[in-house]
Amino acid sequence: MKTELKFESLQALPAELLVVLAVDASTSKDKNAAAEPAFHPGDEDLSLGTPVLLTKDATVASADKPALKSGEFSATTCETLLLHAPPELKAKRLLIVGVGKAAKLSLPEIRKAAGVAVRFAKPRKIRQVSFVLPEYDGLNLADAARAAVEGAFVGDFDPDTYKSDRKDRSIELFTVVAPTGANKKAVEAAFREGVILGESQNFTRALVNEPGNRLTPTILGERAAAMCKEQGLSCEVYSTEKIKELKMGAFWAVAQGSDEPPALVVMRYEPNDAPKDGPVLALVGKGITFDTGGISIKPADGMEKMKYDMAGGAAMIGAMRAIAQLKPKVRVIGIVCSAENMPSGKAYKPGDVAIAMSGKAIEVLNTDAEGRMVLADGLHYARQLGATHLIDAATLTGACVVALGMVNAGVFANDEDSYEHFQKALKLSGERFWRLPVEDEYREMIVSEIGDIRNTGGSRYGGAITAAMFLKEFVDETPWIHLDIAGVAWMEENKPWIAKGPSGVAVRSIVEWVRSYA
Ligand code: BES
Ligand code: ZN
Ligand code: ZN
Secondary structure (H helix, E strand, O other), X not given: OEEEEEEOOOOOOOOOOEEEEEEEOOOOOOOOOOOOOOOOOOOOOOOXXXXXXXXXXXXXXXXXXXXXXXXXXXXOOXXXXXXXXXXXXXXXXXXXXXXXXXXXXXXXXXHXXXXXXXXXXXXXXXXXXXXXXXXXXXXXXXXXXXHHXXXXXXXXXXXXXXXXXXXXXXXXXXXXXXXXXXXXXXXXHHHHHHHHHHHHHHHHHHHHHOOOOOOOHHHHHHHHHHHHHHHOOEEEEEOHXXXXXXXXXXXXXXXXXXXXXXXXXXXXXXXXXXXXXXXXEEEEEEEEEEEOOOOOOOOOOOHHHHHXXXXXXXXXXXXXHHHHHHOOOOEEEEEEEEEEEOOOOOOOOOOOEEXXXXXXXXXXXXXXXXXXXXXXXXXXXXXHOOOOEEEEEEOOOHHHHHHHOOOOEEEEEOOHHHHHHHHHHHHHHOOOEXXXXXXXXXXXXXXXXXXXXXXXXXXXXXXXXHHHHHHHOOOOOOOEEEEEOOOOOEXXXXXXXXXXXXXXXXXXXXXXHHHOOO
């Protein structure tokens, strides 16, 4: 998908599909609701209770006046209204996309609306979309431009890679149309960021979508290395020998069960303009290219989904891609611990004791708790490489899905300052994470009798937290954020703004977290 930014009025704009947003401006009895929109563009007849278009361009307002007054369209979120040959406009079609209640208008809603417009166009073979930036009191146009581009990329992705009769229905050109009076520099910069973030998120989604036979740890390593080469990052991909040499006993315990060799990916972003004594941020991702559960094997039903067990690692590779292009003034190391979790004659077994790189002895209670094993060594290694701040992402626990469902991902932190940075990042990314506790009482659940710690809490209770407590053992005092994305890395159904399949969650938030240190 190509993208462009224009500062133009709408009347004479040639477009295949001109997209304008509309809010539901009906008055709310809720006295906590924010103010109603401050303008009713070009049409005094539009009384409260009808949809209000978010453009000051009068030609658009008059073009679809009859449709808007018909009462057939109420501008609820993701609702669409299509007009062919709109009068007074040069555009071939006008698409109105609802963004819900005026008082609740937010950047995530704009991101979603751009995705809706793109996914409206795709099956109708419309290859070009012109998205009119919403004008609304209190809304920053640059932020809106960025959100719109990100949303367009999110909407453009479809996971049908291997269909033999696949017809690429990608949007060829997505145009953001900003009002002529906008602050050009600011909108242009934000637009460019949106392109980088959207493309990087889709890069991650393409990796996550790959089946286990087509994306082994070795191939994941090659894909990461190719990305790094393209973006000017340095990258090393190690395998069995190095993992043994580094005494990564926890990582190796998982890897040893597969005929596919593991991969330890180390990507580095080292800008010359980063302060020498500044922070070194490490992004550590779980890259299990397929999780059978190992000897503690998973049920057959739904096991095919476990190809996405490398979504955390893929998020880190996508984030490094974006970082390479956005060039924040801070050093970043990306680490992906990739292996296949298989049952075999060589596989690790319940009861085994593995000695992690840190020296801690881990009693294996369940071989399906493999993500924390590979991350234990990844986190320790990151600190050895000089990381001052850690963030990890992993499809770590089913328990996190039980706790938060498929809406919010889990976030854990051992440090308030890092967490504040992450919260700020969420405001920009629009992604949804919910904090869960990291407290000593939970540690008791993972104390081992034979060794130091065990790889599960023994009971199902608090499973996402005991997994986080396990990881915490390997970060020591280093400020650390842990993201459990098991429930949100894969969309279970098609939505109007995003396809069923890999979501690319966490890429944008991680990148913003990194930028907050620059
Ligand atoms: N990869 C899974 C977690 C998962 C579950 C990801 C659902 C995506 C969707 C992880 O390796 C796992 O199997 N965890 C176990 C841990 C348990 C054995 C303590 C789980 O959550 O059941
Ligand atoms: Zn598992
Ligand atoms: Zn797993």
